[in-house]
Amino acid sequence: MIKQVKIQVSGRVQGVGFRFFTHQQAKKLGLFGYVKNLDNGDVEILIQGDSLQITKFTEWLNQGGPSSARISNLNICELAPKNDLTSFNIRY
Secondary structure, rough: OOOEEEEEEOOOEOOOOHHHHHHHHHHHEEEEEEEOOOOOOEEEEEEEHHHHHHHHHHHHHHHOOOOOOOOEEEEEEOOOOOOOOOOOOEOO
């Protein structure tokens, strides 16, 4: 079953390579979507893939994500999947 999830990550997640490592993890799991910095210091991640891929990705975040980051909060919201995602990108 294909799912789409938007995750807002709070903590020390900017300036520590968070987007780079998130991009690597998403590509490794075969997910589509994007990661981008937000003006408030958080990072937004939109991922789409099958349930198992999504679960593995969120487990990675719950375990702390990149070793250089310090995640203090994850806000996860499930969305309706869309067919317009064809890759995983870092947005600027």
